[in-house]
Amino acid sequence: MKKLILLCAILIISIVPLYVFSQNAHFYIHIKDSKYIPTVTDLKDSSGFLKVSSKIDKLNMVVRKYKFKEFKQAFPTAKTDWLKEIYYVDCDNEDFENDIKKQFVSQMPLIERLCSPQTTGSFTPNDPIFREGKQTNLDLIHAEEAWDIAKDYPKIKVAINDNGFQLDHEDLQYDSIDGQNTTNLHGTFTAGCLGAKIDNSIGLASIGSLSSQITYSTGSKWGDNNAILLLAQAGYRVINCSWFHSCTYSSIEAALYDEIRNTWNCVVVFGAGNGAGHCNYGKTYPPAYESCLSVTSVGHIYDRGVLENGIAKNWKDVHERYIGDPSSTHNHNEAVDICAPGYDIYSTATSNTYFTSNGTSFAAPQVAGVAAMIIAVNPSLSSNQVVDILKSTADTTIYDIPENTNYIGQLGSGRLNAYKAVKKACSLDFNNTAFVGNSNETGCYITATNCIIESTANVVFDATKEVNLQSGFEVQLGSTFEAK
Amino acid sequence: MKTLTMSFLLFIIVSTSNTFAQYHVQNNDSSKWGYYLQIIDTNYIPVIVSVNELGYITLHTGITDFDAIFAKYKITDFFQYAPTAATDWLRQVYVVVCDSGQTQLGIDLQEKYSSVIVRIEYYYHNPILTGGLINNIEKFGQRGNILWLGENNGLSKTVYFFDINGKIIFSTRTFNESIDPSCILTNGFFIYKIKVGESIKKGLYYNLK
Numbered sequence: 001m002k003k004l005i006l007l008c009a010i011l012i013i014s015i016v017p018l019y020v021f022s023q024n025a026h027f028y029i030h031i032k033d034s035k036y037i038p039t040v041t042d043l044k045d046s047s048g049f050l051k052v053s054s055k056i057d058k059l060n061m062v063v064r065k066y067k068f069k070e071f072k073q074a075f076p077t078a079k080t081d082w083l084k085e086i087y088y089v090d091c092d093n094e095d096f097e098n099d100i101k102k103q104f105v106s107q108m109p110l111i112e113r114l115c116s117p118q119t120t121g122s123f124t125p126n127d128p129i130f131r132e133g134k135q136t137n138l139d140l141i142h143a144e145e146a147w148d149i150a151k152d153y154p155k156i157k158v159a160i161n162d163n164g165f166q167l168d169h170e171d172l173q174y175d176s177i178d179g180q181n182t183t184n185l186h187g188t189f190t191a192g193c194l195g196a197k198i199d200n201s202i203g204l205a206s207i208g209s210l211s212s213q214i215t216y217s218t219g220s221k222w223g224d225n226n227a228i229l230l231l232a233q234a235g236y237r238v239i240n241c242s243w244f245h246s247c248t249y250s251s252i253e254a255a256l257y258d259e260i261r262n263t264w265n266c267v268v269v270f271g272a273g274n275g276a277g278h279c280n281y282g283k284t285y286p287p288a289y290e291s292c293l294s295v296t297s298v299g300h301i302y303d304r305g306v307l308e309n310g311i312a313k314n315w316k317d318v319h320e321r322y323i324g325d326p327s328s329t330h331n332h333n334e335a336v337d338i339c340a341p342g343y344d345i346y347s348t349a350t351s352n353t354y355f356t357s358n359g360t361s362f363a364a365p366q367v368a369g370v371a372a373m374i375i376a377v378n379p380s381l382s383s384n385q386v387v388d389i390l391k392s393t394a395d396t397t398i399y400d401i402p403e404n405t406n407y408i409g410q411l412g413s414g415r416l417n418a419y420k421a422v423k424k425a426c427s428l429d430f431n432n433t434a435f436v437g438n439s440n441e442t443g444c445y446i447t448a449t450n451c452i453i454e455s456t457a458n459v460v461f462d463a464t465k466e467v468n469l470q471s472g473f474e475v476q477l478g479s480t481f482e483a484k
Numbered sequence: 485m486k487t488l489t490m491s492f493l494l495f496i497i498v499s500t501s502n503t504f505a506q507y508h509v510q511n512n513d514s515s516k517w518g519y520y521l522q523i524i525d526t527n528y529i530p531v532i533v534s535v536n537e538l539g540y541i542t543l544h545t546g547i548t549d550f551d552a553i554f555a556k557y558k559i560t561d562f563f564q565y566a567p568t569a570a571t572d573w574l575r576q577v578y579v580v581v582c583d584s585g586q587t588q589l590g591i592d593l594q595e596k597y598s599s600v601i602v603r604i605e606y607y608y609h610n611p612i613l614t615g616g617l618i619n620n621i622e623k624f625g626q627r628g629n630i631l632w633l634g635e636n637n638g639l640s641k642t643v644y645f646f647d648i649n650g651k652i653i654f655s656t657r658t659f660n661e662s663i664d665p666s667c668i669l670t671n672g673f674f675i676y677k678i679k680v681g682e683s684i685k686k687g688l689y690y691n692l693k
Contacts, residue, residue, distance in 0.1 A: 163613065186615045223611025226566050233568060243611040250605045252520045252565070252577050259571045271614035278614065330614075361615030 025094040030110035040071045067092040123147035129204035137341030140300040142419035150373040152464045158212040159239045162187030171196045171203030179219030192348030194365035208369025211376035232266035240368035242271045242361030247279035254289045261291040267383045269368040271360030272296040273331035288335035295364040297330040297342020318403045332410035340366045340416040370418045377426035393420035435459045453479045515610035518581040522603035558583040629666035646675040
């Protein structure tokens with residue numbers, strides 16, 4: 001029997017808990033003396049914090065030192081009396097524990113720091129504009145869940161080719177400059193959409209910040225197709241271009257962009273154009289070339305049917321900015337690959353300011369940011385695979401929306417879904433697979449269904465997020481299997 | 485009356501040209517137009533031998549008839565398009581940059597040298613931004629009594645109105661996309677100047693009331 005046990009596979013299955021990227025501290029506190037239960041208002045302020053106070057001065061001084069996201073009875077329906085006296089606290093600083101222990105040990109005899117906080121599966125950055133709920137474009141594309149995956153991976157090289165940037169903007173980051181820079185509003189705004197510093201308590205969040213090591217390409221390089229080729233040859237995996245040149249196809253430019261994608265393994269993302277003034281809603285070039293990713297706009301702020309001051313505008317996933325006004329759309333045509341929020345987008349502006357604007361210029365960098373995340377989590381993917389992931393994970397439900405009926409087939413594969421795209425890029429799904437020999441499988445989510453680890457195999461599933469062993473998973477005697 | 489008419493005409497020219505120039509510059513101040521030429525015979529790849537005081541270049545191959553075609557047109561630049569391209573035939577592509585309107589150059593080359601210049605396409609280097617930060621020309625200027633000031637992009641816009649002699653009548657500051665100055669102004673023509681950040685636009689407002 002002992003021998004049998006020794007021969008048995010070493011089966012270590014530790015499903016990795018979802019990791020919450022948060023600096024908040026979480027506690028259980030036993031508040032024995034009911035007079036010491038603080039008053040907590042139901043309403044949270046614009047940053048999501050509760051107003052907590054106490055009539056006992058000494059306690060009031062302590063609670064006012066901290067910001068609380070939660071302060072509530074942990075087990076209100078428990079039968080055990082003292083469990084009803086336990087409170088769950090989510091506050092911004094672990095020093096809260098020391099203050100309670102030092103000053104209120106008789107009234108609050110127990111305070112326990114929670115090692116595994118509530119798992120939300122999302123990364124909520126502290127950038128104030130994001131926290132104020134003004135970046136609904138990021139909500140629509142499921143940015144938080146995507147960040148939660150991408151934060152565990154190193155950044156990749158990304159370039160933004162535009163007309164100039166405010167290099168010292170408080171919320172912008174860049175690694176290098178390609179060309180002679182002149183401060184310009186458009187480039188500054190585009191850069192913020194892709195790579196404004198995230199989780200720095202300043203300004204706003206951006207989709208690609210966690211995954212992008214950014215170069216600004218500008219000056220004479222701005223709008224230069226050959227400059228895009230040179231960037232691709234220099235190893236940039238993603239380039240954002242919020243511009244176009246003409247309404248006319250060129251076989252030479254098409255071949256150049258084919259080379260950029262297929263030979264140099266680079267994803268180049270373009271805004272499709274902003275409507276009547278840009279090739280009359282039709283194809284713009286380079287965006288419409290086969291090897292360029294052309295992005296148009298949808299709304300992101302209001303649910304369908306909601307009016308803003310009596311005006312129907314910026315409904316989620318609807319192509320028309322002003323509902324019922326076809327002239328208010330950005331470009332739509334069969335060359336569009338995907339859509340992303342492009343109306344009333346918050347971003348960085350010159351003079352360290354922030355405001356909203358419209359344009360496929362600002363939809364494109366959101367797609368470029370997600371492309372960067374995809375490559376960051378799985379650098380082995382080819383540029384064509386990255387594009388396939390972006391398109392195959394896009395939400396096609398936009399075509400079910402009545403207001404989009406006139407644009408069927410002209411908005412690309414659907415609306416960008418950052419979470420689905422990033423998850424797909426780093427997930428491994430094994431179905432009906434027999435493992436023999438040694439293998440070390442790495443990814444963010446690893447799922448195995450109807451799989452056998454055969455007797456001679458040594459297999460490791462190394463997942464940054466979760467290993468999910470489904471029905472039919474079998475580890476044979478004589479093998480080793482580790483999930484971590 | 486004659487002086488008034490002259491100054492009015494002068495004003496229209498100035499204000500219109502400024503408006504165009506502003507729009508043009510915002511797109512790109514180095515826009516270029518010309519042709520892509522795929523030249524498969526290296527003997528037909530010209531070199532730049534001189535630049536005149538107006539910036540026009542002379543191209544030379546030593547093939548008299550071929551050089552004569554280029555000599556007919558106002559050419560400002562000639563260069564290899566993608567010298568580092570991995571695709572062999574892309575390295576054969578050159579760009580000849582002309583003054584706009586030199587459309588006959590491509591036709592001449594096509595007619596006489598299609599065996600050595602196997603591909604001729606228009607070349608545009610005029611990047612147009614796809615961001616709403618550039619005031620859309622359709623949202624700029626007078627329609628009815630309304631003066632459109634461009635995109636509502638969160639920036640304040642200061643609008644100045646001048647009479648045709650350049651004397652300021654009034655100014656206002658707004659975040660809106662448009663204003664209606666018809667109740668404030670008397671009948672007639674006015675010069676307006678819109679200041680948005682560092683950008684200034686000028687134009688003509690005609691108040692019919």
